[in-house]
Amino acid sequence: MTYCVGLLLDQGLVFMSDTRTNAGVDNISTVTKMKVWSRPGDRFLCLLSAGNLATTQAAISLLEERGLHPSQRNPSLFEQPSMFQTAKLVGETLKEVISYTTPSGQQADSRFAGTFLLGGQIKGGAPRLFMIYPEGNFIEAGADNRFFQIGEHKYGRPILVRTYDHSMSLEEAVKLLLVSFDSTIKSNLSVGLPIDLQTYRSGTLEAGYHQRFDERDPYYQTISDGWSGALKEAFDRLPPFLPNAQVNG
């Protein structure tokens, strides 16, 4: 499994992904699920992937080959005029790769399926964030739904639902995502450290801060240990349950 999140904020975008891949619990390894492409001053793109690793790696390789040789007729990531066209290209590439391995064509429940989160900004446009399905179609984050999760998303969702605020700073968003990832990692073996972080500040058109957090990272340790204590305190401050009693207000 996998856990990846992309957040759309007033200040920009924050991406986080775990690195565990597994073919059964007795066969796990560490692979990044985050890919960044940037041409400073022109565009910044970040792609997070979940699903069959052979599929997502093949799709990324195809996108890169085309990007490296913009002279050839194949469409290049760096030539797309908008984030929408970029999402379309990524979706088409994903669908193409899945169709190689799934005789009956691409479908979400295929063993070879994959899902992408794509976020970024291209000169002349606003920062945008998309979730791209195995069928090649996609949805965009907007005013009502400003973040996307892919993979093992349930454990880490309640804290995002309650705490996410589009006006939070990129640094607050990093803290929030670390709490969400730590909650997931503590509950499910299929999501594991280290965690990759990428930030993007609106309008800069270049990659923001990148970091990999492992179990020795002091900030990660502070969040992981501190959150348990903070939760316990928050819990203790809620009013006690009194059988048969009325709570006023």
Next chain:
Amino acid sequence: MTYCVGLLLDQGLVFMSDTRTNAGVDNISTVTKMKVWSRPGDRFLCLLSAGNLATTQAAISLLEERGLHPSQRNPSLFEQPSMFQTAKLVGETLKEVISYTTPSGQQADSRFAGTFLLGGQIKGGAPRLFMIYPEGNFIEAGADNRFFQIGEHKYGRPILVRTYDHSMSLEEAVKLLLVSFDSTIKSNLSVGLPIDLQTYRSGTLEAGYHQRFDERDPYYQTISDGWSGALKEAFDRLPPFLPNAQVNG
């Protein structure tokens, strides 16, 4: 879907279950998933159910019919000498019901499968808690694993993992379960209000406090609203993320 939790505590047992049943999002209704049997001074039993409603209701009806007519040769819930034998009886009944509807025999991934949590105490024994599988076998809560969840368990698990403590009071446990249920209900349509609560205090051999919480329940509202604020405060007290900075300690 469904969400049910049983907690084994030093002071006793606490059970909570939602009441949403659905056959698609356009066909939902409210059905309790909690069944209590008690003969004060002799035994207290509480059964929570998840899975196919026809299956779990049939199993409970069979158990009840046999309980109502202890004179007949069928085994009765009220005649079992121990919680272990009670769990065995419940498991066998569940397996029997599933085998009616699943030609190939009982199996966990059957459309007709169900899962039970059974907790209680019988005179002469300690309070015990079991999770009973569609195959009729079961596992027991012990020192390493003192609570069980069935159904849509992922959203509400992180708060249980971090906050559960076997020495907490029954009232604190009710508060904890309401937070866990509220986190689940806020994230997933397939779990819904009202919520049924049952407590049992060790050694009393009779049902403890029972309550149904709906959206107008003032304590439920206090927890639901208060937890968002409490989480936000807890989150704000965690140290901020500083790119490139070292956190000492």
